[in-house]
Amino acid sequence: MESTESKTKTKRKRVSKKTKRQWRKHSNIKDIEDFLEEQRVQERTGGLVAEKEDKDLFVVDSGLPSEEKRPKKKTKYDFRSQPLRCYENLLPNPHIPAVPKAKPRGDKRSRSANLPRVQNKLHGIFTPREAVKIAEARANRKKKRLQMRREDKMRDKLPEQYDIWSEGPKSDLPEKLKNADPFFLRYTKRTRRKVPANYYQKPTKISAVEVVDPGASYNPSFEDHQELLQKVYKDELAHLKTEKHLEQWSKGVTKWPAGKLEENYLQEMSAGLFEEEKKEEKKEEEEETEKSESKNEEDAPLPNPPATAEMRKTRKQRRIQALIRATERQRRAAKDERIRMNDVYRLKKLRNEIKKREEATARKRKKLDEKKEKLAAGTKKFGRNRFEDAPMAFKLSDELVGSLRQLQPEGSLIFDRYKNLQKRNLIEAKVKQRGAKRNLKEYVVKGHKGIK
Amino acid sequence: MGREKKKYTSGAATTYISRTSAIKKLQLHIIDFRRLCILKGIYPVQPKDPKKAGRGARIPKTYFRLKDIQFLAHEPILWKFRERKSHKKKMKKALYKREIKTLQQLVKNKPTYTLDHIVKERYPTFADALRDLDDPLTLCSSFAVLRKNHKIKGELVPLCRRLIIEFMNYVIASRSLRKVFLSIKGIYFQAEIQGQQITWLTPYKLGYQVPKKLDLKIISTFTEFYTTLLGFVNFRLYHSMNILYPPKLFLSSSSTENKDGTSFCLDDEDVSERVASLALDLIKEKSTVNAEAADEEESRTKEDEELIAGANVDTEEYKKAKEEEAKLNKFKKLFENCKFFLSREVPREALTFVIRCFGGKVSWDKLLFIGATYDENDESITHQIVDRPQQAKQHLSRYYVQPQWVFDCVNAQILLPVENYFPGEELPPHLSPFVREKEGDYIPPEKVALLERLEGIKQSDLQASGSQDDEEEEDIIDDVGDDVEEFEAFDEEDLEGESQLMQAEEKRLQQMKEETEKTETGDGSVKKARKRKRKKKSLHVTPGEIIKTDEKEEARLEASQEMKLREMMIPKKKKYIYKKIRQKEQARAKRHKRLTTKREKYEEEQRMKKAEKIQE
Secondary structure (H helix, E strand, C coil), X not given: CHHHHHHHHHCCCCCCCCCHHHHHHHCCCHHHHHHHHHHHHHHHCCCCCCCCCHHHHCCXXXXXXXXXXXXXXXXXXXXXXXXXHHHHHHCCXXXXXXXXXXXXXXXXXXXXXXXXXHHHHHCCCCCHHHHHHHHHHHHHHHHHHHHHHHHHHHHHCCCCCCCHHHHCCCCCCCHHHHHXXXXXXXXXXXXXXXXXXXCCCCCCCCCCCCCCCHHHECCCCHHHHHHHHHHHHHHHHHHHHHHHHHHHHHHHCCCCCHHHHHHHHHHHHCCCCCHHHHHHHHHHHHHHHHHHHHHHHHHCCCCCCCCCCCCCCCHHHHHHHHHHHHHHHHHHHHHHHHHHHHHHHHHHHHHHHHHHHHHHXXXXXXXXXXXXXXXXXXXXXXXXXXXXXXXXCCCCHHHCCCCCCCCCCCCCHHHHXXXXXXXXXXXXXXXXXXXXXXXXXXXXXXXXXXXX | CCCCXXXXXXXXXXXXXXXXXXXXXXXXXXXXHHHHHHHHCCCCECCCCHHHHCCCCCCCCCXXXXXHHHHHHCCCHHHHHHHHHHHHHHHXXXXXXXXXXXXXXXXXXXXXXXXXXXXXXXXXXXXXXXXXXXXXXXXXXXXXXXXXXXXCCCCHHHHHHHHHHHHHHHHHHHCCEXXXXXXXXXXXXXXXXXXXXXXXXXXXXXXXXXXXXXXXXXXXXXXXXXXXXXXXXHHHHHHHCCECCCXXXXXXXXCCECCCCCEXXXXXXXXHHHHHCCCCCCCECXXXXXXXXXXXXXXXXXXXXXXXXXXXXXXXXXXXXXXXXXXXXXXXXXXXXXXXXXXXXXXHHHHHHHHHHCCCEEEECCCCXXXXXXXXXXXXXXXXXXXXXXXXXXXXXXXXXXXXXXXXHHHHCCCCCHHHHCCCCCCCCCCCCCCCCCCCCCCCXXXXXXXXXXXXXXXXXXXXHHHHHHHHHHHHHHHHCCXXXXXXXXXXHXXXXXXXXXXHHHHHHHHHHHHHHHHHHHHHHHHHHHHHHHHCCCCCCCCCCCCCCCHHHHHHHHHHHHHHHHHHHCCHHHHHHHHXXXXXXXXXXXXXXXXXXXXHHHHHHHHHHHHHHHHC
């Protein structure tokens, strides 16, 4: 109907409605038919609307929509109640028929023949092979249970109930290997390795618990307190001095002005460009330098003339020269020998000289050893960071309360321990690193909604 | 000529290994590597020449000895670390796949490791372990006061507390505490156990926060190892005293409930909490055996003693040692006859520990902590420790003293007079017992008094000499003619009420009279003498005078001359050292003088202030 209507609209078709048949065919009665159809629908679904009362037709709006209508808000953890996407394949698909269940293979013997064996099993009678298997399984289960219990105990950390220095640590070797060959144990890496040579040497001589100055007492005497303050003051002064020094040093570093920076940038960016122009410039320069060089050549000294046959030494000349050299060598050796022989008369002096030299080296060695020891006793530097001791704990004169109740402790013991471990070279001085920034992906939001 | 040697195939280049390559070699994560190093006691080293160790590169790196790393590679715990790593992966997978059952199973089967063998390896003998106990004790006691923290394993904090409490209980039982020092950081204790001096530091029990600037993972690994060590040490120490380990108590009433139905803790925590109160004696294994041993000690004959000492008993050294032993035994019973009661505001644990270490009895308010043994109204209490200037109700039968008295008594090794420590009184300074002055060093007057007391000089003698000194001082002050100061000199002598002041006033008046008399007579005599001198300028004969010889002065002179001669006899070789020693001595004397004058000046100032106050 609609299609025809639209057609009539677009194409005005003239039809005559002269006859009754034509009239019926072409007159538009859609609105009437629609109305009648609607009435019929209304009658089917609970009576005519026109005849109904207001309260049957409308609902009084009480404000909020009912809870059922409101869409449920998804919580953060809602996804947990849903099956995982990765397991969707494993869910039964109604379109695929189920695989028929495999029939158990069963005993090959007939049922009647198998019956006594089944009955035996029920009565607890097994074949020897089965019996062994069952016993093994039982033993395994017991072993596992015991192990679990032992580990449970360990987890609770019960107090250590044995004397490690008289009994030694409990061996973790399995029972079988308790009496095994030492060679076998060593090659299967079940023996403990010998400790390194300097395992028991302490990394420093600094004591583990350094007692603070008497001035750091909660109620110190006047002298002690003054002395401590003096120490702290000196420390602070030294610190300030180094800081000032560093500041001055950093002043020496030249800072580029903005214009120069830009120039540099341009130069860098244009590296390799405009080569031809530069080449021409270079050529000009080269020509100039060549000219100057040619001038210089005239003044330079002449090189040696090339060697000729006449210049070569004769054999005789060479022989004589060699002879002279040999005699000279001999003469010198003889002289040395003579001097050495003469040393017999200098024995006493020589002995003294040796003694003196030895003493000097011993002295030097001692000094070096002392220096080495001093170095070994102190804090060392591992890696990039140098150890920095925590500032001394102290209280100013007006902070001293003189009563234990009102005392406010200084510093933290754990931090103190941490620094002490560093000081004693047990751990490296570390500077806490901040974590890297989260790497977020950047993208452009498309569409007008994203633009504010 | 042999083959040319390749570079970096021996020497420093091969003895050291950088941290990164060590980690690669052991196939560990850096966190696990650090943990392993700490547990095994392998520490970084600083090679002499970093360029050689770095095979030509001078980049600052952390180095280890290659031998040490090879040693680490053989450690069975290494496998546990690897197991833990894969276990962690499995846990994560199960968690994300929401496989609850697998997760439960995995949690149950978490790979664990024990450190027993490492303890034995690092400390082959018990003495070694004792020698290194300072660090474990300090670290554990600072961990014991921490709050629960997500960065520390949950069981570590209570474990540390338990171990520290056990150790303190041992120190109490063996009476081995020697020194205490209240510093602004915490409390230092020093105990002597089996000939080893062990010093440790405990924090004050106040709101305690973990500082942010440190790596808790590292420090808690140290604690993990130290807890194992302390456990073994405690076991051994308890058994050396025949005490049951873990500690047990005789409890009269097993219920933890108070009268009003509230309770301090759960029933199964009762014993451990009461042990933590430090107020009760622990159960011994066989009490009879020890008693016999004690009897034996008494009935020893001289021959037995000789056998034990391995030398003659009559020698002076032996006698000296014996004397010292007696002194120590007396020191151990310092608070034996005292009964203490602690008020609410004082540090309970430290005081209980110190008092019980010297045989005293302690109790506190029932509501303060579990394990109070007697009430505040008990008439037999001798001392009550308070830290408030005014008390609501006072018992006449006991002294009320500030907590410092207990600690000072321990350091002085005698019961000090309580007068200076009454509540509201300005306390004498708390001196460090860890300072040892050399001969000729400056010693503050407070310590001088203490040392004199220790040597056994009677209090009365001290006072007498003190008053004499004061009189001398008075004379000087009279010359100056300053009334206020003189007044103060008396004031210092004994500060006890108005009667003394009145006496002082009278004395002063008397002295002033005498003075005026003296000056009158003195002036006349001087004038006469001058006149005589003028007259006797002409020739005359005077009777011979006996030259008075000051024996002391002469002796001193002679001694100094002898000293000089002896100095001359010193060979040239040793003269340098002698000179150095002399210089040191002189410097010390100079410092001594400087400090004494400073002190005098300070005291003078204080006196002036006091006088001003009184005048006002």
